[in-house]
Amino acid sequence: MNRKPVLHVIALTFVTLGVYTFVWLYRSKEELNAAGAQIPSLFWVFVPTVNIWWFWRYGKGLELVSGGRLNHVTTFVFLLLLDSVGIYLLQYQLNRLPAA
DSSP: OOOOOHHHHHHHHHHTTTHHHHHHHHHHHHHHHHTTOOOOOGGGGGSTTHHHHHHHHHHHHHHHHTTTSSOHHHHHHHHHHHTHHHHHHHHHHHHHSOOO
């Protein structure tokens, strides 16, 4: 996973009025899939109630790629309940993972 300064993620999310959240999700999903995860298309984030399933699958993929260092339930809660703040917290955790 690419390391990104958390302040850049916060600033881009603020400046783009939250649109960067979806850019971050797309880019990180692509990186996770390249590393062996099987996360479906980002399209499902925009479908009500199905997005819950997508966040769960994203969390499972992140747990797989991180070797269990990042829990899928925690990722799910960050994305579902904390929205943009959740991606800041996830980016911070991703930056702490050892380089692949």
